Amino acid sequence: MTEIKSWAFWRAVAAEFVGMLLFIFIAITAVIGKDKNNEGENIAQEVKVSLAFALAIVTLAQSLGHISGAHLNPAVTLGLLVSCQISAIRCVCYILAQMLGAVAGSAIANGSGNGLSPGVNKLKTTLGQGFIIEFLATLQLVLCVIAVTDKRRSDVNGSAPLAIGLSVGLGHLAAISFTGCGINPARSFGPAVIQGQMTNHWVYWLGPMCGGTAAALIYDFLLCPRRQNFRTGWNVLLNGPEDENDAGEILGEGNSSPGPSQWPKN
Numbered sequence: 001m002t003e004i005k006s007w008a009f010w011r012a013v014a015a016e017f018v019g020m021l022l023f024i025f026i027a028i029t030a031v032i033g034k035d036k037n038n039e040g041e042n043i044a045q046e047v048k049v050s051l052a053f054a055l056a057i058v059t060l061a062q063s064l065g066h067i068s069g070a071h072l073n074p075a076v077t078l079g080l081l082v083s084c085q086i087s088a089i090r091c092v093c094y095i096l097a098q099m100l101g102a103v104a105g106s107a108i109a110n111g112s113g114n115g116l117s118p119g120v121n122k123l124k125t126t127l128g129q130g131f132i133i134e135f136l137a138t139l140q141l142v143l144c145v146i147a148v149t150d151k152r153r154s155d156v157n158g159s160a161p162l163a164i165g166l167s168v169g170l171g172h173l174a175a176i177s178f179t180g181c182g183i184n185p186a187r188s189f190g191p192a193v194i195q196g197q198m199t200n201h202w203v204y205w206l207g208p209m210c211g212g213t214a215a216a217l218i219y220d221f222l223l224c225p226r227r228q229n230f231r232t233g234w235n236v237l238l239n240g241p242e243d244e245n246d247a248g249e250i251l252g253e254g255n256s257s258p259g260p261s262q263w264p265k266n
Contacts, residue, residue, distance in 0.1 A: 012067055021104045021108075031049050051169060081237070087236060110194050130178065143215040
């Protein structure tokens with residue numbers, strides 16, 4: 001709980017809110033035009049939306065990654081909590097900020113959309129199929145996030161934001177025709193609240209959150225096990241990583257933030 005006393009923590013929470021607002025506004029604005037298209041243009045529209053989501057994440061991750069880690073997704077935040085890379089209080093504050101940012105961004109997009117529905121996700125499959133699609137699409141995204149931001153790796157020479165953005169684009173290309181592609185509960189929540197359309201909304205929370213949790217467990221216990229004892233992990237859940245606590249003290253001396261522990265610092 002000590003990290004909530006630092007300005008660095010609240011700057012990170014604010015970054016999640018601002019980042020989510022911008023992400024949802026950009027992405028949902030791209031979705032709004034879909035209602036004006038003919039059936040023959042649906043494929044082009046899906047590619048356009050996928051690119052908009054991917055490029056928005058690349059840009060915002062590069063802009064905000066050093067401040068908050070640029071989670072911009074409750075499923076990513078939960079995955080990093082399960083991976084014992086962030087504290088429980090940071091997880092809660094980030095998710096609340098993401099949800100508020102998504103609602104604010106959706107409201108702005110709704111106001112500029114000429115009455116068109118701002119990207120409310122709707123299932124075009126059964127509930128079970130929708131859950132599986134959201135689960136798997138989110139699993140590959142969170143697995144990518146955890147893998148490319150793993151500080152133990154020395155073989156990652158490319159751009160982590162680009163890799164994560166491509167993963168978001170991949171998820172959309174795969175799932176958008178079936179579920180509208182949530183893979184981000186806050187992204188689904190914002191438009192649904194603004195439009196008051198919550199039918200089957202639980203799928204867009206349960207699928208991604210389970211996918212994010214599964215990705216963290218698969219990576220940490222199967223693919224690349226972390227040698228971290230119980231006491232160390234418990235301390236991270238309560239107080240955050242030690243380097244983040246140290247960062248708060250360094251900031252007090254007028255230096256720039258090195259960013260959350262899971263984000264590459266090189």
